[in-house]
Every structure is written in structure tokens, then in C-alpha cells.
Amino acid sequence: MTRLFATLALLVTCGPTFATEKELPVAGKSSGSTEQISQAEKGYKALTQTAFIPAFWTQNAIPNAWKQWGVTEKPANYTAAVLERYGLHTAPYPNDGLPMGLRKASRVLSTGVGIDCMLCHAGSIDGKSTVGLGNTSLDVQTLFEDLAKVDGLSGNLPFTFSNVRGTSEAGGFGVYLLGFRNPDLTMRTPRKELGLRDDLCEDVPAWWLMKKKKTIYHTGATDSRSVRTLMQFMMHPLTMPKDFEKHEPAFRDIQQYLINLEPPKYPYPVDEPKAAKGKVLFNQNCAACHGTYGEKWTYPNKVIPLDEIGTDPTRHKGIDVAYGKEYSASWFGKEKNGWFVGGLPLRATAGYQAPPLDGIWATAPYFHNGSVPTLDGVLSSKARPKRYTRSFKTDEAAYDKVKVGWKVTELRDPPSEKLSPHEARKIYDTSKPGRSSAGHIYGDDLTAEQRAQVIEYLKTL
Numbered sequence: 001m002t003r004l005f006a007t008l009a010l011l012v013t014c015g016p017t018f019a020t021e022k023e024l025p026v027a028g029k030s031s032g033s034t035e036q037i038s039q040a041e042k043g044y045k046a047l048t049q050t051a052f053i054p055a056f057w058t059q060n061a062i063p064n065a066w067k068q069w070g071v072t073e074k075p076a077n078y079t080a081a082v083l084e085r086y087g088l089h090t091a092p093y094p095n096d097g098l099p100m101g102l103r104k105a106s107r108v109l110s111t112g113v114g115i116d117c118m119l120c121h122a123g124s125i126d127g128k129s130t131v132g133l134g135n136t137s138l139d140v141q142t143l144f145e146d147l148a149k150v151d152g153l154s155g156n157l158p159f160t161f162s163n164v165r166g167t168s169e170a171g172g173f174g175v176y177l178l179g180f181r182n183p184d185l186t187m188r189t190p191r192k193e194l195g196l197r198d199d200l201c202e203d204v205p206a207w208w209l210m211k212k213k214k215t216i217y218h219t220g221a222t223d224s225r226s227v228r229t230l231m232q233f234m235m236h237p238l239t240m241p242k243d244f245e246k247h248e249p250a251f252r253d254i255q256q257y258l259i260n261l262e263p264p265k266y267p268y269p270v271d272e273p274k275a276a277k278g279k280v281l282f283n284q285n286c287a288a289c290h291g292t293y294g295e296k297w298t299y300p301n302k303v304i305p306l307d308e309i310g311t312d313p314t315r316h317k318g319i320d321v322a323y324g325k326e327y328s329a330s331w332f333g334k335e336k337n338g339w340f341v342g343g344l345p346l347r348a349t350a351g352y353q354a355p356p357l358d359g360i361w362a363t364a365p366y367f368h369n370g371s372v373p374t375l376d377g378v379l380s381s382k383a384r385p386k387r388y389t390r391s392f393k394t395d396e397a398a399y400d401k402v403k404v405g406w407k408v409t410e411l412r413d414p415p416s417e418k419l420s421p422h423e424a425r426k427i428y429d430t431s432k433p434g435r436s437s438a439g440h441i442y443g444d445d446l447t448a449e450q451r452a453q454v455i456e457y458l459k460t461l
């Protein structure tokens with residue numbers, strides 16, 4: 001049983017799910033009706049108070065984690081050291097003393113610690129914990145390896161959870177876990193091969209963009225109305241088909257919470273006249289794909305083909321049709337609620353969805369693979385660093401207000417073989433599979449002054 005936990009005890013899947021093009025929802029208003037809001041409040045409660053899956057680790061795992069750090073005694077400020085090593089953040093809601101993303105949950109005959117959505121979907125910006133912001137500090141690989149070892153297990157994960165700190169192989173989790181399920185979600189062994197790979201290098205999209213999106217995930221593969229897609233995370237080996245049914249209403253509330261979330265506001269001064277010039281340039285050069293902003297916003301929900309956008313194709317190609325078919329035929333693809341009957345199957349798309357840019361100042365690094373650390377790099381392909389590291393801190397000192405995004409240190413040489421895997425994951429090398437920072441050259445023809453104006457405008461979204 002313990003080995004089953006060690007190997008299967010996985011997480012999420014935020015893989016593709018799709019809809020037919022017809023009948024996508026109408027883009028919403030910024031704030032919902034009273035009924036939606038109270039449902040959203042229920043959703044927030046469910047999200048921050050429910051253990052949807054059993055625990056992975058014992059309660060001793062966190063207090064003893066330091067024994068895996070190569071130090072001789074427990075660090076003095078232990079809580080801060082735990083946050084720093086794994087890239088976790090203090091919970092702004094009651095969480096049994098655990099950081100966001102970890103959660104008290106049941107184990108067979110006892111209580112332990114597991115994870116929840118906030119592990120990846122709650123981050124920190126300007127030093128503030130923020131639910132809905134992707135966690136770009138997280139080292140999910142080290143977290144799972146260390147805690148399994150403290151509990152006396154091998155720490156060998158069934159596949160790579162992350163190659164680079166701040167990104168994960170969440171799509172791989174989905175492919176792996178669905179392989180153990182029959183279409184009705186009863187367990188099957190051996191695992192069905194659905195095209196598992198671990199070089200997708202996924203950056204986590206901000207949840208507050210959900211209100212505008214008709215399709216979600218980086219490829220626009222899933223209808224944003226799907227509730228069951230949010231539940232792929234529940235494919236823990238001890239979760240039974242009836243558990244999925246039971247929690248579906250809670251996930252309907254959670255979806256309302258996501259749709260009603262607002263982005264944080266840029267906390268530093270903005271040069272308004274400069275931003276006004278940037279707005280004009282933005283509307284000329286960018287709005288056709290990214291939409292317009294303000295009270296009467298528009299969002300075209302476009303997917304740009306791979307050969308046109310030119311960003312790294314791995315994530316797009318990396319989730320196989322075999323997975324899409326299996327997903328669409330399973331309980332996940334068969335939604336019966338609301339105004340649609342007969343399911344929300346996955347949809348194959350030609351490339352990557354141009355996301356809305358609300359709160360874009362807070363969501364560095366950029367592109368679906370987190371390959372570009374600043375907006376300046378997004379707008380100037382030649383200015384993108386090839387190999388770099390950063391502090392993974394989220395305070396004002398770590399933030400670059402000129403280039404807008406995270407401050408990085410460029411590295412000339414490849415990482416030394418002697419670095420521990422934990423240290424090596426702090427280096428983003430754009431020559432590695434799935435990590436190219438090429439493409440999206442739409443800002444290259446702007447002058448440096450115009451680029452700075454567009455960046456100033458982007459701060460206001």
C-alpha cells in the first residue's frame with residue numbers, strides 16, 4: 001500500500017478537454033449576479049477548507065523535512081526555510097498552520113498532509129500571498145521527493161513532476177492518472193499508455209482570466225464551462241467513482257469562484273501619459289489577438305497556429321490524441337449539467353490560445369512554458385535571456401519595474417554536473433526540450449520608446 005502511495009499518489013491533470021466550436025458561453029461581465037457571488041463564496045470555502053483527496057504524507061513529514069536538506073541540524077527559522085526550499089507561501093486563510101497548497105487530510109487510520117489546488121494556483125507577488133496567481137516559485141519535484149523520503153519511502157517518482165522550478169508537468173499527471181481509470185473511473189491495472197511524457201514545462205495560467213475565456217488550457221482545448229475538468233486532480237488511487245459524483249456540486253461552486261476572481265492591481269507608480277500612448281500602440285498591434293480592456297472589454301478567444309506563433313511546440317504536441325479520446329469517452333467528458341447535454345469532449349486545436357492580459361504585470365514569467373521572465377523580453381525577442389536563474393523570492397526587491405517581471409541573473413555556462421538536482425532546477429535553459437523562448441515576435445518592430453510605452457500600458461490591465 002505504501003508503495004502505491006509513493007508512486008501513484010499524484011496530483012493533477014490539467015490536460016486538454018474540449019468543446020465543439022458552437023455554443024460557447026458569452027463572455028461575462030466583471031462581476032456576477034448576487035446568486036453567482038454567493039455561489040462563488042461557497043466555492044472559495046470549498047477550495048480552502050476541503051480535502052478532496054487523501055493525504056500523501058504523515059504529519060511528521062514537514063517537521064522532519066530538513067533531514068533531507070544535507071544540513072546537520074534543524075534550521076533556526078524553520079517555517080521560512082520550508083517556504084523557501086519548496087517555493088511555498090503563507091496561507092491567507094485558516095489552514096492548520098500549513099502553507100498554501102498543503103492540506104491536512106486523512107490517511108488510512110490516521111491524519112496526514114496532502115496537497116490541494118493552491119499548491120500550483122496560489123502564488124505571491126509584491127510579497128503578498130495571492131490565490132489564483134500561478135505559483136512560479138514552486139519546486140514540486142523536491143517537495144514530493146523529500147517528503148516521501150522522510151516517510152521512509154524511496155522518493156522515486158513515477159515520472160518527472162518538474163524539470164524547472166516554477167513550472168510543472170501537470171499535463172503528465174493527467175495522462176498518467178487517467179491511464180489507471182476505466183471510462184467510469186473505476187481503477188484499472190496495468191496502466192493504459194496514453195502518451196505520457198515529461199517535457200511540457202507548463203506555466204500556470206492565472207485563474208482570474210477564466211471569466212473571459214471560452215476555452216481553457218494553453219492550447220484552448222477545453223470548454224471553459226466544464227466543471228468536471230477541474231476534478232481531474234481528484235484521480236488519487238483511493239478516490240472512488242462515487243467520490244467524484246459527491247464533490248461535483250462543490251466544484252460547480254469553485255468554478256463560480258474562479259469566474260468572479262479579479263486580478264491584483266499594479267502596486268507601484270504608473271506614468272499615465274506614457275501608458276496612454278502605449279494604449280494606442282497596443283490597440284494597433286496587439287488587440288486583434290489579446291482583446292481590449294476597460295469597462296467594455298472584448299476578448300476574441302483566438303488560438304494562433306503553431307507555425308504562426310512560433311513559440312515552443314512541445315506542450316501542444318505533447319498531449320496525445322490517445323489521451324483526448326480516452327478523456328472524452330470517460331466520466332470527465334460526459335457532463336450532464338446546465339444547458340448542455342451529452343458531454344464536453346476535448347477539442348484538437350492548431351496552436352496556443354492568445355490569453356487575456358488582465359493582471360499581466362503579476363504573472364511573470366511569460367508564455368505557456370514560462371520561458372521569458374519579463375514583458376520587455378516578450379516584446380523584444382532579441383532581448384530574451386538564453387540561460388538564467390532568479391531568486392524565486394516574490395518581494396519588491398525581486399521584481400523588475402522597468403522590464404516588468406522577475407529580475408534574473410544570466411548564466412554563460414551550462415550548470416555544473418556537480419549541482420544537486422534541486423539547485424539545477426533553478427536554472428532555466430532555453431535550449432532544452434520544451435523550453436524554447438522563440439516566437440511571438442510582434443513587438444520586435446516597435447522602437448525601444450514605443451515598447452516602453454506598451455509596457456507602461458500593460459501595467460494598468
Ligand code: HEC
Pocket residue numbers: 011012013014015116117118119120121140168170171202203204205206207209210213215216217218219230231233254258315
Ligand atoms: C501540480 C500543479 C497543479 C495543481 C495541483 C492544479 N493545477 Fe490547475 N493547472 C496547472 C497547470 C500547469 C495548468 C496549465 C495546463 C496547460 O494548459 O498546460 C493548469 C490549468 C488549470 C486551469 C485552466 C486555466 C486556463 O485559463 O487555461 C484551471 C481552471 C485549473 N487548472 C484549475 C485547477 C483546480 C480547480 C485545481 C484543484 C482541484 C488545480 N487546477 C490543481 C497546474 C496545477
Ligand code: HEC
Pocket residue numbers: 218282285286287288289290303304309311312352353354355357360363365366367368369375378379440442443454
Ligand atoms: C497573432 C496574434 C498575436 C498578436 C498580434 C500578439 N500576440 Fe501576444 N500572444 C499570442 C499568443 C498565441 C500567445 C501565447 C503564446 C504561448 O504561450 O506560447 C501570446 C502571449 C503573450 C504574452 C504572454 C502571456 C502570458 O500569460 O504568458 C504577452 C504579455 C503578450 N502576448 C503580449 C502581446 C503584446 C503586447 C502584443 C502587441 C505588441 C502581442 N502580444 C501581440 C498572440 C498574439
